[in-house]
Amino acid sequence: MITVIGTGTGAPLAPDALAALAGATLVTGAARHLAAAEAAAELPPGAKQLVLGPLAPALDAIAEHHGRGGRAVVLASGDPGFFGIVRALAERFGPQELDVRPGTASVAVAFARLGLPWDDALVVSAHGRDLRTAANVCRAHPKTAVLTGPGAGPAELGAELARRAPERVLVVASALGDPERERLVRVTPAEAAAREWDAVSVIVCLDEEKALSPLRTVAGGRATPDRWALDESAFAHRDSMITKAEVRALALARIGPRLGDLVWDIGAGSGSVAVECARFGAAAVAVEKTAEGCEHVRANAVAHGVDVKVVHGAAPTVLSDLADPDAVFIGGGGRELPAIVTACARRARRSVVVALAALDRVPAVRAALAGAGLETDGVLLQSSRLAPLPGDVTRLAATNPVFLLWGDRPAPVSVVEGAVQ
Numbered sequence: 001m002i003t004v005i006g007t008g009t010g011a012p013l014a015p016d017a018l019a020a021l022a023g024a025t026l027v028t029g030a031a032r033h034l035a036a037a038e039a040a041a042e043l044p045p046g047a048k049q050l051v052l053g054p055l056a057p058a059l060d061a062i063a064e065h066h067g068r069g070g071r072a073v074v075l076a077s078g079d080p081g082f083f084g085i086v087r088a089l090a091e092r093f094g095p096q097e098l099d100v101r102p103g104t105a106s107v108a109v110a111f112a113r114l115g116l117p118w119d120d121a122l123v124v125s126a127h128g129r130d131l132r133t134a135a136n137v138c139r140a141h142p143k144t145a146v147l148t149g150p151g152a153g154p155a156e157l158g159a160e161l162a163r164r165a166p167e168r169v170l171v172v173a174s175a176l177g178d179p180e181r182e183r184l185v186r187v188t189p190a191e192a193a194a195r196e197w198d199a200v201s202v203i204v205c206l207d208e209e210k211a212l213s214p215l216r217t218v219a220g221g222r223a224t225p226d227r228w229a230l231d232e233s234a235f236a237h238r239d240s241m242i243t244k245a246e247v248r249a250l251a252l253a254r255i256g257p258r259l260g261d262l263v264w265d266i267g268a269g270s271g272s273v274a275v276e277c278a279r280f281g282a283a284a285v286a287v288e289k290t291a292e293g294c295e296h297v298r299a300n301a302v303a304h305g306v307d308v309k310v311v312h313g314a315a316p317t318v319l320s321d322l323a324d325p326d327a328v329f330i331g332g333g334g335r336e337l338p339a340i341v342t343a344c345a346r347r348a349r350r351s352v353v354v355a356l357a358a359l360d361r362v363p364a365v366r367a368a369l370a371g372a373g374l375e376t377d378g379v380l381l382q383s384s385r386l387a388p389l390p391g392d393v394t395r396l397a398a399t400n401p402v403f404l405l406w407g408d409r410p411a412p413v414s415v416v417e418g419a420v421q
């Protein structure tokens with residue numbers, strides 16, 4: 001049996017954890033964990049101590065020791081089952097070989113210090129992962145905790161948010177549980193980017209106006225919407241300048257908005273697509289050239305309780321200041337449409353979806369998508385809605401046909417043992 005003990009957030013080790021340490025023949029953990037354990041418990045003289053560095057050699061050492069019948073103890077921060085080493089140990093040795101003694105998660109401690117509940121918070125790890133995912137989650141959600149790592153700390157996250165979500169507040173929690181070194185520093189993203197940091201435990205990113213949500217039944221961020229492709233009446237718009245629900249339904253299916261994504265809505269109009277993407281958890285940017293349209297987007301975002309960044313300006317000119325998107329919806333563009341599609345298709349990580357009513361623009365849009373290396377497809381959508389007539393009868397009222405074209409970034413080719421898969 002491999003014993004995994006969570007420590008490092010201030011609480012003393014429980015008697016059973018001290019007993020496990022006293023009987024260990026191998027103790028593995030970060031240098032600070034080993035030092036704390038040595039001070040708190042009298043380790044057996046023959047116990048080997050292994051400072052945890054790269055994970056693979058440490059797992060090999062634990063496997064060799066475990067195979068000889070030794071008693072291995074692994075020390076980790078907080079709750080080692082929460083973005084911690086339990087996953088790697090369970091994959092290598094099987095859950096049945098682990099005896100996990102969790103401590104308090106650093107995220108729980110950080111929110112406790114702030115006096116805030118965290119059942120409505122999203123937690124995202126940037127340790128060894130793409131920081132843009134954490135930044136997009138922070139942009140889309142009012143309460144997020146970010147677990148940091150080398151190259152993904154307060155300065156880097158602050159730099160990502162300073163231009164994209166400057167109104168957010170970052171609370172940088174350092175050395176949680178250390179009575180002498182623990183600090184909670186409240187800064188703007190720009191201030192975080194301009195400082196040097198060390199011993200950071202967790203970053204809490206807040207929209208302070210929404211720091212307290214209503215009573216919840218399910219923990220975590222905003223639930224997946226129970227309905228989408230909402231009726232046009234759910235959005236403020238001008239002169240029917242809105243993507244119709246039937247078109248929006250297929251567009252959302254092709255965009256595939258999800259938590260951690262960044263989606264552009266170009267020629268947003270009412271911002272209905274941006275709002276719906278934000279309801280799925282994506283960070284959304286609505287680009288609209290008219291001031292009236294921008295106001296409609298803002299009003300619709302507020303009405304549906306989501307965050308949408310509004311950019312007032314004309315594409316493709318204003319796109320250079322935006323972070324690269326995962327997916328793009330283009331619902332307007334006029335004569336500039338081919339240039340807009342080209343600019344978006346070159347930068348989109350996953351897909352570009354274009355809605356247009358003019359038949360003569362279809363070839364140019366398809367060429368722009370294909371020219372950027374996307375795999376293209378499309379459909380002509382024609383629908384008729386039920387409409388009442390006098391005498392309690394119903395007729396079919398045809399809506400305007402719309403072309404929906406899309407381009408998807410080809411999946412990378414993987415090579416396994418010399419064979420192309």
